[in-house]
Amino acid sequence: MSETFTPSAETTARRSERASLDREAAYAVLDEGLVAHVGFVLDGSPFVIPMAYGRDGDRLLLHASVAARLTRALSDGAPVCVTVTLLDGLVLARSQFHHSMNYRSVVIVGKAERISDRDEAAEALVRLVDHIVPGRSAETRPGNRVELRQTAVIAVPLETASLKVRSGPPLDDEEDVASGGWAGVIPLTLTAGEPIDSPDADGSPPPPSVTRYGRRDRP
Amino acid sequence: MSETFTPSAETTARRSERASLDREAAYAVLDEGLVAHVGFVLDGSPFVIPMAYGRDGDRLLLHASVAARLTRALSDGAPVCVTVTLLDGLVLARSQFHHSMNYRSVVIVGKAERISDRDEAAEALVRLVDHIVPGRSAETRPGNRVELRQTAVIAVPLETASLKVRSGPPLDDEEDVASGGWAGVIPLTLTAGEPIDSPDADGSPPPPSVTRYGRRDRP
Numbered sequence: 439m440s441e442t443f444t445p446s447a448e449t450t451a452r453r454s455e456r457a458s459l460d461r462e463a464a465y466a467v468l469d470e471g472l473v474a475h476v477g478f479v480l481d482g483s484p485f486v487i488p489m490a491y492g493r494d495g496d497r498l499l500l501h502a503s504v505a506a507r508l509t510r511a512l513s514d515g516a517p518v519c520v521t522v523t524l525l526d527g528l529v530l531a532r533s534q535f536h537h538s539m540n541y542r543s544v545v546i547v548g549k550a551e552r553i554s555d556r557d558e559a560a561e562a563l564v565r566l567v568d569h570i571v572p573g574r575s576a577e578t579r580p581g582n583r584v585e586l587r588q589t590a591v592i593a594v595p596l597e598t599a600s601l602k603v604r605s606g607p608p609l610d611d612e613e614d615v616a617s618g619g620w621a622g623v624i625p626l627t628l629t630a631g632e633p634i635d636s637p638d639a640d641g642s643p644p645p646p647s648v649t650r651y652g653r654r655d656r657p
Numbered sequence: 658m659s660e661t662f663t664p665s666a667e668t669t670a671r672r673s674e675r676a677s678l679d680r681e682a683a684y685a686v687l688d689e690g691l692v693a694h695v696g697f698v699l700d701g702s703p704f705v706i707p708m709a710y711g712r713d714g715d716r717l718l719l720h721a722s723v724a725a726r727l728t729r730a731l732s733d734g735a736p737v738c739v740t741v742t743l744l745d746g747l748v749l750a751r752s753q754f755h756h757s758m759n760y761r762s763v764v765i766v767g768k769a770e771r772i773s774d775r776d777e778a779a780e781a782l783v784r785l786v787d788h789i790v791p792g793r794s795a796e797t798r799p800g801n802r803v804e805l806r807q808t809a810v811i812a813v814p815l816e817t818a819s820l821k822v823r824s825g826p827p828l829d830d831e832e833d834v835a836s837g838g839w840a841g842v843i844p845l846t847l848t849a850g851e852p853i854d855s856p857d858a859d860g861s862p863p864p865p866s867v868t869r870y871g872r873r874d875r876p
Contacts, residue, residue, distance in 0.1 A: 472758070472845075473744055475694035477703035484696035484703050486740040488762050521705040525692055525847070530867065534786045534797045535804040539691070543707050567753045571843070578753045579833060585754040607855040614798060620861040624790070624870060625850035626691075628744070636826040636840040644839050648749065651843060 443599045464601040467542045468493050468522055472570065472628075476500060477519040478511045478550075485511070491520070492562065492569035493596075498546060499562045500592045509590040512550040520546040520594055528624040531608035532617065538604060540623065546599040550592050559591040573647035662818045683820040686761045687712050687741055691789065691847075695719060696738040697730045697769075704730070710739070711781065711788035712815075717765060718781045719811045728809040731769040739765040739813055747843040750827035751836065757823060759842065765818040769811050778810040792866035 443461060474491040477484055487508060492499040498520055502509045512518060527540035553559045563586070564575045581589065608621050615621075630651060633644045662680060693710040696703055706727060711718040717739055721728045731737060746759035772778045779800060786794045800808065827840050834840075849870060852863045 472747075473742055473760070475696075475705050475707075475740055475742070477694075477696040477705035477738070479698050479701065479703050482698065483736040483766065484698045484738045485766070486694050486696035486705050486738045486764065488694075488740060488742040488760065490758060517702040519696070519703045519705045521694055521707060523692055523694070523707040528691075528789055528849075528870075530790060530793060530797075532797060533800075533804075534782060534794060535800050535808075537786050537789055537793070537797075539709060539789070541692070541707065545705065547702065547704070563753060567756050570747055570756060570758070571749060574749060574756070575753060577838070578749075578751060578756070579836070581752075581754050585752075589754075607853075607857070610855075610857070615857050617798070618859045618861065619796070620863050620867070621855040621858055622863065622867075623853045623855075624867065625853065627848050627850060629846050629848040630747075631844035631846060634826075634842045634844065636829075636842075638826075638829070638834050639840055640837045642837065642839040644841065648839070648841075648843065651747075 443597065460601060461596075464544045464599055465493065465596075467524060467544045467601060468498065471522040471524055473522075474498070474500070475521045475523070476512075477521070478508075478516060480511050490566060490570065491522075492565040494562060494565050494593075496596045498594045498596055499565055500594070501563060501566055502590050502592070504588055504590045506590075509592075512552075512592050514550065514552045516550045518548060518550045518594055525626050526605065527626050529604070529608045530622060530624065531610045532614040532619050532621045533610055536608050536610050536614075538608065540605050541603070543602045544599060545602070546594060546596060548594045548598055550594060553591040553593055556586065559589070560586055562591045562593070563589065571647045571651050573650070577645045577647055662816065679820060680815075683763045683818055684712065686743060686763045686820060687717065690741040690743055692741075693717070693719070694740045694742070695731075696740070697727075697735060699730050709785060709789065710741070711784040713781060713784050713812075715815045717813045717815055718784055719813070720782060720785055721809050721811070723807055723809045725809075728811075731771075731811050733769065733771045735769045737767060737769045737813055744845050745824065746845050748823070748827045749841060749843065751829045751833040751838050751840045755827050755829050755833075757827065759824050760822070762821045763818055764821070765813060765815060767813045767817060769813060772810040772812055775805065778808070779805055781810045781812070782808065790866045790870050792869070796864045796866055
């Protein structure tokens with residue numbers, strides 16, 4: 439597998455300084471993100487739905503109820519776009535025009551592939567759980583036959599994709615810098631709070647995956 | 658303007674307990690969010706791009722470079738889907754099947770309307786700045802003629818939309834609750850850090866919009 443993605447007209451951003459085809463950097467964004475925005479076409483119109491996801495090597499994994507319209511829209515071979523965005527900060531310039539955001543974003547285009555093999559689908563669902571909280575699958579009951587039958591698992595090959603990154607301070611025009619006034623960045627972080635026990639919990643303490651998660655993500 | 662959105666096949670979610678057409682609640686989500694995922698169709702394929710946005714009453718505002726392919730894709734009358742998602746927590750059940758996320762999400766479908774009137778476009782861009790940080794426009798230089806000419810402003814009417822909300826603890830099956838073990842929620846918050854001065858700043862203190870912003874968003 440190539441270390442860079444296949445460029446395409448769709449994923450070659452015009453503002454090339456923000457675009458990259460580096461596979462490792464894109465995977466780091468995918469592994470850090472929690473929600474993907476999945477785009478598909480229905481009767482010629484676009485739809486964008488937030489979904490949990492996972493990654494298995496060079497493919498992205500999605501899942502949905504077998505009965506969902508989404509599942510029919512993402513049938514084998516349907517064109518799909520999966521975008522994962524991490525927001526890192528608000529970029530506040532002296533001019534309104536140069537206001538921006540710092541972010542890292544991966545846009546994947548490809549065709550949906552329904553995973554029909556039962557064992558492969560079950561394994562994909564374990565990866566989806568471990569994507570939410572690493573190590574969580576080992577602490578929980580795996581899907582049973584009925585649950586697996588209700589769940590469609592969809593893979594999107596990580597072949598045609600692009601990474602866009604904006605970081606650093608605002609870039610004002612010289613005249614605006616000379617006029618003075620504050621400019622800078624407000625950093626933003628997705629922060630994990632203290633775990634909240636379920637009301638029907640039996641008093642067991644949070645398991646390792648949960649206590650670790652909190653420590654990793656808090657500033 | 659109706660207090661509820663027009664339902665449509667696209668925005669009437671099957672899991673109706675999570676779907677709502679309440680306009681006020683949906684606007685609260687749009688006003689809290691910072692990034693929209695904008696879906697459009699190009700040559701029959703879907704694309705999803707993260708964008709800053711704003712709201713002006715009953716329409717959503719987007720902007721892009723006049724030269725961008727995106728701007729051509731969002732030409733007058735093009736079908737567009739704008740989705741804003743706020744992630745509130747990770748829902749960790751005893752069964753892998755019932756793992757989920759707490760979130761609030763608004764999905765808007767409509768047709769793009771290019772704002773061609775110069776004054777109206779300028780006003781929309783001010784709203785985009787104030788959406789990032791309320792009050793910021795009063796502290797900054799407005800767009801000049803050249804900047805405005807470079808910027809396409811696109812409105813999407815907030816007519817056909819849906820709000821989906823998942824909140825609260827995991828909902829495990831009785832047998833799994835009886836088997837015991839921890840279950841619960843890890844809350845997630847987008848947290849603003851201390852403002853970072855631009856390296857070319859003149860030592861002015863952060864203005865009111867910036868100091869206020871930090872206080873509002875920190876836990």
